[in-house]
Amino acid sequence: MTRVFDFLFSFFGILLLWPVGLILCIIGLFDSGSPIFKQERVGKYKRSFILYKFRTMHIHTASVATHLANQNMVTRFGSFLRKSKLDELPQLLNVLRGDMSLVGPRPCLFNQSELIEERSKRGVYNHLPGITGLAQINEIDMSTPVKLAEVDAEMLHNLTLGKYFKYILATVTGKGSGDRIQA
Template sequence: MQTELKTSINTDLQQSNEKGIYRRFIKRPMDFLLSLIAIIVLSPIFVAVAILVRIKLGGPVIFKQKRPGLNEEIFTMYKFRTMTDEKDSNGHLLPDNVRLTKFGVFLRSTSLDELPELFNILKGDMSIIGPRPLLVSYLPLYNEHQKRRHEVRPGLSGLAQVNGRNSISWDEKFNLDIEYIDKISFIGDWIYIFLTFKKVVVREGISSETTATMDPFIGSREFTSE
């Protein structure tokens, strides 16, 4: 019994050390190298999409928004613009489903709008795989469990994205984010990278059932775990 317990403890320690080594010494250089290669290889697509966005939606071509990253530090995230700036008579922006054009839907369904985030990864704001960066306004709404999503850099894709993306509930999404953090590994990241490509090809989970993107998060103080 004692031998089995020691073996189990040693195995857990070894796995913990491997995760620590990957997180501290491998993950960031891998992100930098992969994002640099992707930017170079996809540069013709960057140019083509930028020109089309300018023609169909006008300027600016790049949508910039503040998002919380590692340790809740705020950074500027880049995406290709997918919506118009149409406003009502009071000067307020119209709902997303009104401002989201057919071309914008195409960019989102193919995830082409996410390409500029490769520069965020290159800079160190984001990672290839990790919890998606959400709105700054959500920060006060998180419970202690949900706040853990900021223990790592936010990702271009993640465990929640390959398991439903915007079609799953917020609780499911946050639980998957924390599950990723607890089980982060080199092999796991590569599995999620390949699954992300598959999701992009089949265009699953782009929207929720009620909105053009995702229902806003209104807070959930209870701890939920599956």
């Protein structure tokens, strides 16, 4: 049932927010020279997919988990995008394509072996990754892989349509801050 809502929300989100996306792309072009960031991530059944985001870090930054990055890697405009969560907007394309859901565990990198192992033990990879979820609104990030995997599994086990909307609403209204970056 959530796939229907994922499709509708992402379709209409893209339709309504494309002017904002265009403006962010233009500003991002001047900020970093390459406004869209693409990265291989771990998806459902541990299959790889390409995640899209607005670029927030300098173009030649190493591909590391956000909690391992430091503030010097983030551009000035990127800092704004992260705080406002607008860097996530292109992921609506991932949701529309069926690579992701609006609600689910945040997709990690293939080099995050401890998190992958913990999530595998708990069946998290039997579900689509998402833009937001219980861990994100409670500020649990990938720096604590065991705790994150436990919360992801709990969320997926107890996910109802009501909670699906609750997590989306909490994210849109500003709850949670995403992955922390080292100062």
